[in-house]
Amino acid sequence: MQLATLRLCAAICLALAAAGATAPASAQAAAKPADASPAADAQDEAAPEQPLRTERRYIDYTVQPDGRYTEQREVAYKVLDPRAIEYAKRESISYSASIQELKVLEAYTLKSDGRRIAVPESNYQVETNDGREGGQPAFSDVATTSLVFPDVAVGDTVVLSYRLTGxxxxxxxxxxxxDSFDAHSYQGDVRVRIDAPAAMAAQxxxxxxxxxxxxETRGDRRLLEWRYQNLKPVKNKRRDYSVRRVEQFPGFAYSSFASYGDIVRAYGQRALPKAVPTERVRKLADEIAAGKTDQRDIARALYEWVSTNIHYGGNCIGLGAVVPRDQEFVLDNRIGDCKDHATLLQALLAAKGVEATQALVNAGxxxxxxxxxxxxxxxxxxxxxxxxDLYLDATAKGIxxxxxxxxxxxxxxxxxDRPELKAQAPVFPGDRNRQRITTHLTVAADGSVKGKVAVDVSGIPAITMRALLREMTEEHSRDMVKNYFQGQGLVAxxxxxxxxxxxxIDRQNYDVEFEVAQMLPVPGAIPLASPFMNPMPVIGFVSDANDEVGTEVETACTGGRSEExxxxxxxxxxxxxxxxxxxxVESGGLRYSARYQLKGNVLEANRVIExxxxxxxxxxxxxxAFRDFAKKVLPNLKAQVVYQ
Structure with missing residues (x-):
């Protein structure tokens, strides 16, 4: 497991927020919940009626021989509950302005009595990303057209139809x-059509x-159409979407590529020429790797430079969606998307004689x-x-x-370098996820506490913690203790x-000394838990023990060891x-042990989960099996120390 990276990151973000620090955008994004699109798990219980219902969703693609295409969409949502009115009356269309043109075909409110009220021009708002004085934008050309539907009430339907021309x-x-569609909500009529050249080989x-x-084929065109309805949706109990298989969702796929190798070759044809090192890149590589002779040391230095000096930026505009930016542009602006990072790093490595290539992967x-x-x-x-035999991702900051x-x-x-090879990136070694936290507390008669906490953590929790601590200002660090406990309503x-x-690096040590006024209730009972930031608590491994959801689906997971x-x-x-x-308790590769010893008025405890x-x-x-193990462990971790 069950060491859920997102959960750990979220816990750390909350801890630092309580301490007055702001998590970087990358960490905040990681802490967001996973994709909540329901999967097609077999369920018997009917789904509750939703406040907003999809009456129809029509999608049409018209493809030209050179690969350009027009995408036309029509959606109609019916309002069934007052709670959905504010959501239903607003709709936005985002697109790439440099390679697409938008035309709104129809937008209106269909009243329950049959009247149609068109969206007036004053209810449109267009936002664009442009350079100075109308110049081309550097990285993002996303344009958004937003509409506000008039006079929406329960029983009405909002309808939007638009066309994007590539x-x-x-x-x-x-x-x-x-594309895939919701299997656990009402879908009145979903229709997808593809009109493509008959000569374009496709599967x-x-x-x-x-x-x-x-x-069917009509003249020189091949016409395909798929339909989907879900008029009696069943309740979805799945919550974990860390692993997503497209076949679990009603959907379709269409491709003119014969293999993934063809996609790789098509990408490489445009991307690899951009990775030939320029004179500027050769000079920079010499500066970064000065004094180093071992190729691994050189590669490390170049990777760390790109990771820490080139910021992430995008979307990719125009052909930038598949073609990296020129090295000069990326270096001048110190910003780039994933392709720009990979291309620049490949050029730097090539400049120092280190063989490197690029690889495509799914980051979802x-x-x-x-x-x-x-x-x-x-x-x-x-x-x-x-x-x-090493993979690197310079876009992922802090790794x-x-x-x-x-x-x-x-x-x-x-x-x-080998387009047809079925390769796999290495797994992050779970045995690197380790933590030892020591907590010494001295309790006063009024419940005030003097304490010391020391943390030695490695692996994913340490990487996440270091990324967050990097953003901490000197002022935040100085006021860390006061702000952390103040967030809990305590004076410290x-x-x-x-x-x-x-x-x-993937290891972090920190320690704290504190005095907290009236921290504990007197008399009272408390669970045994460290009172300061704990990146990888023992209870975090088994906190979902009583959650029946998620044991019927595949999940993302890793291992680790934590000692308190x-x-x-x-x-x-x-x-x-x-x-x-x-x-x-021991079961397969899972082990938990806990010892509690009371010597007079001093409690000593040791808990380890592996x-x-x-x-x-x-x-x-x-x-x-993990849930069964966790159910045996969780009560022990929730048991309290009682005093009077």
Missing amino acids: KQPLFDGHFSEL HRAWGAMKLVRD SVYELPDLPVVSSVNHVINYLPGM PFGYLPPSVAGKPVLRL QGRFRQDDPKPL VYRIEFPAEMKVIAVPSDLA DATPGPTCTPEYNR
């Missing part, structure tokens, strides 16, 4: 598309309740590429060093050299010390009347 193809002579597939209803929740090769299935670019971020680790990769003072978080050591000294006038019981889950994904069977 000015140029993504890949010459090719078109691919994959297609549908799954779930999505059905092909038309496949897809751990197994669909059989049908679709461009959108590989949405991220990283580097591969054949001589070291140490030699590791990949969890969003990429363990996934299929498509290498540009103390000092916080940490290792320098700037180097890209406590020494709590109560005052002589207090009497400790209950402490948790010792426990030892999780040998290999990752990157866990089967439903494994998740059920």
Whole structure:
């Protein structure tokens, strides 16, 4: 497991927020919940009626021989509950202004009595990203047209129809598309049509309740149509979408590519020429790697420079969607998207004689590429060093050299040097996820506490913690203790010390001393938990033990080890009347042990959990076994120390 990276990051973000620090945007994004699109799990219970219902969704693609295409969409949503009115009356269309033109065909409110009220021109708002005085934007050309539908009430339907016309193809002579639809909400009528040249060799597939209803050739055009309805949706109990298989969702795929290797070659044809080092890049590589002779040391220095000096920027505009920017542009602006990072790093490595290439990968929740090769299935670019058999992702800030971020680790990769090779990125080693936290507390008669906490953490939690601590200002660090406890309604003072978080390594040490006024209730009962930031608490491994949701689906997972050591000294006038019981549980690669010893008024405790889950994904069977183990452990972790 069960060491959920997103949960850990969210916990750390909350801890730092309480301390007065602001998490970087990358960490905030990571802490967001996973994709909530329901999967087509078999359920018997009917889904509750939604406040807003999809009456129809029509999607039409008209493809030209050179790969340019027109996309036309029509959606109609019916309002069934007052809560949905504000949501239903606003709709936005975003598109790439440099390669697409938007035309709104129809937009109106269909009243329950049959009247149509068109969206007036005054209810449109267009936002664009432009350069200065109308110049071309540097990275993002996303334009957004927003509409406000008039006079929307319960029983009405809002209807929007628009067309996006492509000015140029993504890949010459090719078109691919994959889409899926909600299996647990009402879908009145979903229709997808593709009108493509009959001479364009293509393959297609549908799954779930999505059905092909038309496949015919008229002259030089081939017409395909799929339909889907879900008039009696069933309740969805799934919550974990860390692993997503497209076949679990009603949908379809269409592709003119014969294989993923063809996608790789098409990308490489435009991208690889951009990776030839310029004179400026050669000079920069010499400066960065000065004094280094070992190729691994050189590669590390170049990777760390790109990771820390080139900021992430995008979307990719125009052909930038598949073509990296020129090296000069990226260096001048110190910004780039994933392709720009990978291309610049490849050029720097080449300048120092280190063999490198690029690889395409899915950075979302897809751990197994669909059989049908679709461009959108590989949405991220990283580097591969054949001589070291090493993958690098300079876009993922804060990741140490030699590791990949969890969003990429363990996934299929498509290498540009061997397009047909079925390769896989290495899994982040779960045994690196380790923590030891020691907590010493001295309790006063009024519940005030003097304490010391020391943390030694490595692996993913340390990488996440270091990324957050890097953003901490000197003022935040100075007021860390006061702000942290103030967020809990407590008055405290103390000092916080940490290792320098700037180097890209996967280990972090920090410690804190504090005095907190009236921290504990007297008399009272408290669970045994460290009172300061705990990146990888033992209870975090098993906190979902009683959640029945998620044991029937595959999930993303990894392992780790966490140890907590406590020494709590109560005052002589207090009497400790209950402490948790010792426990030892072992099952497969899972082990938990806890020892509690009361010596007079001093409680000493030691708790260790070891999780040998290999990752990157866990089967439903494994998740059920882990839940059974967790159910035996969780009560011990929730047991309280009682005193009076």
